[in-house]
Amino acid sequence: MHLNRLLASGFGRYLISILLGLGLATLFRKACKDRSCLSFNGPVISEIDGKTYQFGEYCYKYDLIPVKCDPKKRIVEIDDGAAKIVKEDQKKGTQSNPLLSMLGGK
Structure with a gap:
């Protein structure tokens, strides 16, 4: 044999x-059935809604605005690199989309 x-x-x-x-x-x-294994990444909404936070020299206010999800769009993780691009643009007095800047666009 x-x-x-x-x-x-x-x-x-x-x-x-x-x-x-x-x-x-x-x-x-692990097998997922229904909503048993959905993973939500992010802070608790009630803890940040309506509050102002400082990041570097600038302050940002978070407001909850519900929108419909678009299945054609994908979730993009934003790291400190995007925040640095926004900060540099604010110093220069220009505005650009940080996601496009990270991808090489303007």
């Missing part, structure tokens, strides 16, 4: 171990 020859070799043992490991991993993977 070819199976006995496969189990007798070192490579065959590794191959069978990998296949069995992947099989077990698929049995125990």
